[in-house]
Amino acid sequence: MEDCVFCKIKKGELPSTILYSDDDFMIIKDINPQAKIHLIAIPNEHVPYIDMMTEDGAKILGKIILKISHLQEELGLTQGYRLVINQGENAGQTVLHVHIHILGGEKLKEF
């Protein structure tokens, strides 16, 4: 998608720190971190909202969650981490390309 920042990062048209990538998704550092470690896992396929995803897209989200658990050590998350998906306006979603926030590196506030 042309105007999407995550698609631009994927295509190398915008700079970012990419920590992991494979055929399905990439993990980058968030430009405006909300925790000591704040990463974003971004599926390669451009889908704006969760409710627009296919079954295959949902399977990739599951794969991402499992892969993050396997990467805990290299991402600095062995003490625990939080995964967040902002869906829509009330959640404050700003980039309309489904993604999972990964927060950790410190004790996070409970909610």
Ligand code: 5GP
């Ligand atoms: P949302 O609010 O849509 O759930 O999350 C979008 C996230 O993308 C925000 O945490 C924001 O800081 C991050 N972000 C927006 N633009 C860029 C960018 O150009 N590079 C990187 N690395 N992160 C970005």
Ligand code: ZN
């Ligand atoms: Zn996109």
